[in-house]
Structures are given as C-alpha cells and as structure tokens.
Amino acid sequence: MATRININPDICNGRPIIANTRIPVQTIMEFLGAGDSIEEVLEEYPTLKREDIYACIQFAAKLMANHYEVRKIA
Template structure:
C-alpha cells in the first residue's frame, strides 16, 4: 500500500487500485460524489463513522492536486 496526500492510499488489491482513504474500502471518488450531490461533510461523517473531517478534506485536496496537472485530448479513430 502506498500513501499519497497524507491520508489517501493506493493498493492494487483494494477497490481495484482506486485511491482510498487510509486503506479503508471507501474510495476518494465515493466521497467526492457525495459532496457533488450536495451532501455536507457532517452528513458524510454520519454515513461513514470510521472517517474524520480530515479524511474528507484530504479527498478534496487530492482532487484539486489532480486538476493542477496538464491533460491532452487525443482523437481516437
């Protein structure tokens, strides 16, 4: 398991290698989808009692760091 962004882990054997929170079976994507749907941090913490506020903040920072990269769109035939 590799730690990135302090609380975010990647393990190819866990959740198909998607970034998760502290090695739990809760993906960064799941938390971001809840936030995108309008859930508050408090509501997410109630649904996932093993998480803490810093875990949700780490997900947001992780996504923000990804958006700081350059991307190229290529046409596929």
C-alpha cells in the same frame, strides 16, 4: 494528506481509498458533488474523520492540476 489516501493495486482495483478503509475517494467526492455537506458524509461514514474528507478534496484538486491535452475525436 499522503498518509490518509492510499493507492494499492491489490485493494479496490487500485482506486485511491481513504487509508485503513475500503472507501474510495471517488465515493466521498460524489457525495460532496451531489451537495451533501461534510457533516452529512461523516454521518454516513461514522468511522471517518473530517481530515479524511479534506484529504479527499485535496487529492481530487491535485488530480485536476494535471494538464490534459484535448483532442478532437472523429
């Protein structure tokens, strides 16, 4: 996965992207979250491989594994 997802402050404002593209991980996750299948995402982005989509899912899952402190505001 590490080689399929890149973070570079000079590309897409440092947002995580699929390597060798300017396609943000967030974009792929939004398609999947909206109910699109992996096959539909691949049709929309024919340069991507199935492994790229899996890498996005793994990346998002690792982000969610972080512990977040919940604070009441106001």
